[in-house]
Amino acid sequence: xxxxxxxxxxxLHLPAAAMTAQVTTSVIADRNLERAREVAxxxxxxxxxxxxxxxxxxxxxxxxxxxxxxxxxxxxELLEAGLHVxxxxxxxxxxxxxxxxxxxxxxxxxxxxxxxxxxxxxxxRFVKRALERELLGGIRRVTLEEGMPFAWEVTSDFTFRRETxxxxxxxSGIHVLDLLAWWFGELxxxxxxxxxxxxxxxEVQFTLRLPSGAPVEVELSRTRELRNSIIIEGERGSLEAxxxxxxxxxxxxxxxxxxxxxxxxxxxxxxxxxQNVRELFIEQLENFRDSIRGTxxxxxxxxxxxxxVGLLERLRAMREPLELPWVTAxxxxxx
Amino acid sequence: xxxxxxxxxxxxxxxxxxxLVEMLAGRARVRALVSAxxxxxxxxxxxxxxxxxxxxxxxxxxxxxxxxDVIFHCAYGSRGTxxxxxxxxxxxxxxVIAAARASGARLVHLSTQMVYxxxxxxxxxxxxxxxxxxGTYAESKVEAENLVEAAAAAGLPATILQPxxxxxxxxxxxxxxxxxxxxxxxVPLVNGGEGACNAVYIDDVIQAxxxxxxxxxxxxxxxxxxxxxxxxxxxxxxxxxxxxxFPATVPVRxxxxxxxxxxxxxxxxxxxxxxxREEPSVRSRLGNTFEGQLARRLAGPLxxxxxxxxxxxxxxxxxxxxxKPELPVYRLSPTDASFYASTARVEIGKAQRLLGYEPGYDxxxxxxxxxxxxxxxxxxxxxxxxxxxxxxxxxxEAQ
Numbered sequence: 001x002x003x004x005x006x007x008x009x010x011x012l013h014l015p016a017a018a019m020t021a022q023v024t025t026s027v028i029a030d031r032n033l034e035r036a037r038e039v040a041x042x043x044x045x046x047x048x049x050x051x052x053x054x055x056x057x058x059x060x061x062x063x064x065x066x067x068x069x070x071x072x073x074x075x076x077e078l079l080e081a082g083l084h085v086x087x088x089x090x091x092x093x094x095x096x097x098x099x100x101x102x103x104x105x106x107x108x109x110x111x112x113x114x115x116x117x118x119x120x121x122x123x124x125r126f127v128k129r130a131l132e133r134e135l136l137g138g139i140r141r142v143t144l145e146e147g148m149p150f151a152w153e154v155t156s157d158f159t160f161r162r163e164t165x166x167x168x169x170x171x172s173g174i175h176v177l178d179l180l181a182w183w184f185g186e187l188x189x190x191x192x193x194x195x196x197x198x199x200x201x202x203e204v205q206f207t208l209r210l211p212s213g214a215p216v217e218v219e220l221s222r223t224r225e226l227r228n229s230i231i232i233e234g235e236r237g238s239l240e241a242x243x244x245x246x247x248x249x250x251x252x253x254x255x256x257x258x259x260x261x262x263x264x265x266x267x268x269x270x271x272x273x274x275q276n277v278r279e280l281f282i283e284q285l286e287n288f289r290d291s292i293r294g295t296x297x298x299x300x301x302x303x304x305x306x307x308x309v310g311l312l313e314r315l316r317a318m319r320e321p322l323e324l325p326w327v328t329a330x331x332x333x334x335x
Numbered sequence: 336x337x338x339x340x341x342x343x344x345x346x347x348x349x350x351x352x353x354x355l356v357e358m359l360a361g362r363a364r365v366r367a368l369v370s371a372x373x374x375x376x377x378x379x380x381x382x383x384x385x386x387x388x389x390x391x392x393x394x395x396x397x398x399x400x401x402x403x404d405v406i407f408h409c410a411y412g413s414r415g416t417x418x419x420x421x422x423x424x425x426x427x428x429x430x431v432i433a434a435a436r437a438s439g440a441r442l443v444h445l446s447t448q449m450v451y452x453x454x455x456x457x458x459x460x461x462x463x464x465x466x467x468x469x470g471t472y473a474e475s476k477v478e479a480e481n482l483v484e485a486a487a488a489a490g491l492p493a494t495i496l497q498p499x500x501x502x503x504x505x506x507x508x509x510x511x512x513x514x515x516x517x518x519x520x521x522v523p524l525v526n527g528g529e530g531a532c533n534a535v536y537i538d539d540v541i542q543a544x545x546x547x548x549x550x551x552x553x554x555x556x557x558x559x560x561x562x563x564x565x566x567x568x569x570x571x572x573x574x575x576x577x578x579x580x581f582p583a584t585v586p587v588r589x590x591x592x593x594x595x596x597x598x599x600x601x602x603x604x605x606x607x608x609x610x611x612r613e614e615p616s617v618r619s620r621l622g623n624t625f626e627g628q629l630a631r632r633l634a635g636p637l638x639x640x641x642x643x644x645x646x647x648x649x650x651x652x653x654x655x656x657x658x659k660p661e662l663p664v665y666r667l668s669p670t671d672a673s674f675y676a677s678t679a680r681v682e683i684g685k686a687q688r689l690l691g692y693e694p695g696y697d698x699x700x701x702x703x704x705x706x707x708x709x710x711x712x713x714x715x716x717x718x719x720x721x722x723x724x725x726x727x728x729x730x731x732e733a734q
Contacts, residue, residue: 150376157372157387160379168376198360198382222376224712326504326708327357329538 001059001083003052003074004066005030005039006155008088013063014043016281023289029055035155056081061111061292063285064088067158068165072097075112079104084111086288090174091302093165095310102302111291113284113298114305118175119182120280123247127230127239131183135253136234139184139214144230146176146243147221150202160200167200168222169312176218176243177308178300179230186211192315193322203322206315245277336363336405336545343367343400343440345390345431346409347383348374350505351445351498351540355407356381358541368399368410377505390427393434400434405548409445411479413507417471424475425482432486435493442493443547444483448533448559449473450497453670454679459533461497461557461685470670480557487555494547495557496540499681502571503537503701504708513575514714517583521664525675527586528569533681535561536701539694543686552689561681566698568675574702578715585664589676592667 002009002017005028017025027047030036040048049055052062052074061084064074072092075085079101091114092098105112118124130136158164159171167173180187187208194201202222207215219226229247231240237253290296336342340363346352347367359365360381367385369375375385388395390410400406408431412420428444435442450473451459452466465477480495487493502509516522543560547553572584667675686692696704709715 151373154372157375157379157385160372160375160385166379195380197357197380199378199380202376202380226713324711326704329704 001026001052001055001062002028002039002045003030003055003062003064003078004088005032005036006065007153008065009063010039010042012278012281013065013285014039014045015278016285017063018043019278020282020285020289023285027055027058052078056083059083061085061288063288067156068093068170069158069163072101075101076104079108079110079112082108082110084288084292086111086113086115086285088115089178089305090114090165090170090309090312091305092309093170095306095313098302098306098309102306105302111288111298112302113288113291114300114302115284116175116178116300116305116308117277117280117284118179118243119299120283121243121245121247123241123249124179124243126249127232127241128183130239130251131232135236135251136232136239137236138212139210139232139234141214141233142180142184142210142216142230144176144180144216144218144243145220145227146172147219147224147226148228149225150222162196162198162200167194167196168202168220169194169204169316173204173220174308174312176220177311178305180208180216180218181307181311182304184210184216187216187311189311189314189318190215191320192318193320195322195324195327196319197321203324205322208311245280336548338363340364340405341366341403342405342407342548343403344407344409345396345427346411346445347378349409349413350507351501351537352407352409353377353505354503354537355409355541355544356383358538358545366399366403368396390430391422393430396427396430397434397437400431400438400440403438403440405441405443406431406435406438407443407445407544407548411445411472412475420471421475421478424472425478428479428482432482432491432493436486436491441548442483442486442491443544444479444493444495445544446476446480446495446497446557447473448497448499448561448681450477450480453674453677455673455676456678458682459559459679460682461559484555484557492554494553494555496543496547497557497559498540498543499533499535499559499561501535501537501540503705504712506537506705509534510575510705510709511714513572514579514709516665517572517575517579520662521583521585522572523587523592523664523667523675524569524572524584525587525589525592525667525672528567528572528584528675529678530568530675531565531678531680532568532571533561533565533679534571534698534701535694536696536704539692539696542695543690543692546690546692550690556685556689558686558690558692559681559683560686560692561683561694562697562701563683563694564697565680570698574698574706578702578706578709580716583662587664589672592672592675593669 002014002025014025017023025043025045027049028036028040028045029049029052031050033048033050036048047055047058056078062078064071064085064087066074068090071087071090075087078085091101101112159166187210190207190209192206195203204220207217209215228244229240229242231238240250242248287296287299291298336359342359342363343366344352344355345368347356348369356365356367356378360383365383367378367383368388368390369385370389386399388399390396408428410423410427412423449469450465451463452469467474483493483495500509539562540560543558576583683692710717
């Protein structure tokens with residue numbers, strides 16, 4: 001069952017399902033039944049229903065691509081109904097909810113996988129390998145910038161509303177937090193600021209600290225074109241990796257020559273040969289399918305997803321307003 | 336404007352509408368008519384009610400305007416064919432007027448100084464006749480103004496504002512556009528940039544809009560909105576050169592600045608070649624245009640043989656040092672060349688008298704904030720001292 005018939009379902013999950021062996025989409029559920037029917041027609045799916053509750057009788061597993069605030073509630077309902085669940089990121093908006101969902105899945109022996117698809121990006125897998133092999137020596141400093149004008153043609157406004165868990169931090173920021181936790185392990189939040197002025201943030205700056213004390217500085221934006229890479233500076237050299245799918249790698253270690261290349265040459269090591277991002281969704285769905293069969297395990301389960309959500313909560317708790325002088329310039333006279 | 340007031344903003348995801356949201360949120364209930372959610376990141380930072388709808392859809396506009404006290408109409412056609420642009424600017428205004436009538440809302444209609452064309456000199460006031468033939472943008476704005484004035488004459492509480500060149504954070508034409516052009520080529524300063532630049536910092540436009548929404552004397556009137564005094568185009572563009580850290584303008588005479596194909600018969604090739612032969616400075620400038628560079632590549636040796644020593648070699652040397660010779664000089668349309676050559680100054684006395692408008696930003700103050708934003712937006716390099724501080728910090732932390 002595809003739960004949610006928005007842009008992510010239409011452009012990523014349903015094409016992946018259509019191209020994954022031994023996976024059949026039996027039903028599409030969306031509050032907007034008209035939309036569910038339209039998408040079902042486009043993908044040859046027989047059933048379209050107005051909610052997950054109604055659709056659960058037609059499936060034994062579900063993919064959730066809903067507004068963030070609904071993830072935990074709907075995942076819980078489906079797990080309790082005995083369905084395996086693949087949830088788009090973030091699994092939930094609090095670590096406590098993540099833990100609860102993990103417990104339910106575990107008790108009922110169901111698969112609960114979280115769509116942290118960026119862990120499958122070749123360049124970012126290379127970063128993981130490089131760190132595991134201590135290629136750079138001790139880490140001195142990490143900076144990560146991800147920003148571009150928001151261009152995702154969304155069909156609803158949930159990512160722009162506070163009450164639905166919107167904002168850049170829970171959206172692309174959760175990927176960043178997940179990657180950082182995956183790469184570096186334990187991270188301590190130090191400072192956080194954003195430009196939320198009663199709605200949802202579009203700009204975020206925060207600092208984390210590695211156990212060694214080295215800073216991890218992050219900047220996220222929905223309005224500006226930023227560097228879109230991570231730079232890791234270590235005792236023996238530095239590594240820069242583009243954050244986009246197919247991002248370039250630049251490795252500079254001591255006297256060794258500077259290496260500049262696309263991530264694809266390393267794909268064999270990373271375990272995949274990808275044509276485009278959609279193939280990663282197929283890989284993710286295959287992983288979900290095989291986990292249900294018991295021949296694999298989820299790349300990211302509830303306990304792993306909980307780490308990033310926990311960091312998100314702790315960062316938000318120390319929120320300071322971002323200084324934007326051109327916004328706050330004295331404008332009271334006329335108003 | 337108070338917390339009990341509900342306003343509708345059209346064009347809220349754009350430059351001026353976006354800043355209006357920033358300045359009104361928290362002081363009034365703000366509703367924004369948005370055609371798609373994709374561009375709402377900036378306004379979604381505030382507690383804004385976003386209503387999805389197309390300005391060309393009369394019912395959607397009427398629905399969005401239900402129960403509002405004021406409509407700030409900022410939407411206009413900026414993309415597509417001239418017909419599509421006109422449909423949004425004129426058709427949209429028609430729908431907004433109908434919605435304002437139905438809901439009993441007051442209307443603040445954002446127009447432009449361009450409705451008066453580009454007088455060569457003198458003073459531009461609201462008394463000037465509006466011009467036809469100024470291109471799709473200006474013509475559509477004239478049409479839209481006519482609709483608003485007719486509605487006002489029939490009793491709609493409406494005010495028209497006519498800002499000059501609006502610059503500041505996010506300004507697509509006079510900030511982002513200028514910086515983008517300066518990174519790729521050199522901007523010609525017509526007549527040395529001595530023409531009058533009637534520019535206004537975005538926050539002063541917002542001030543005028545908010546005043547227009549509440550002052551009784553504003554009803555049925557149109558107001559030019561600009562800074563207290565014009566500046567020179569040299570100073571205006573010079574502010575951006577400072578931000579960028581390199582020169583990106585070149586002084587030209589009005590004849591040199593105009594695209595040859597638009598000059599008409601008077602500016603045929605023989606005259607152009609004659610001008611180039613007689614004037615080394617003109618020749619070098621022509622050589623630095625896009626077309627000139629192409630010509631150099633195609634006929635380089637010939638070009639060089641015919642060149643003659645400059646009559647002012649020291650000055651030429653200085654210019655070469657000051658400018659980036661590899662960057663070509665942009666050409667202007669005759670209309671744009673006239674615009675930059677004009678010494679006509681915009682008079683804001685009416686807005687001062689009837690609205691109580693007092694500009695809060697001169698060029699220095701406006702460009703200071705603009706520069707801060709542009710550095711943050713990565714449109715220009717960080718200030719040298721900021722870069723040094725960053726380097727220093729990196730060094731300390733790396734130890």
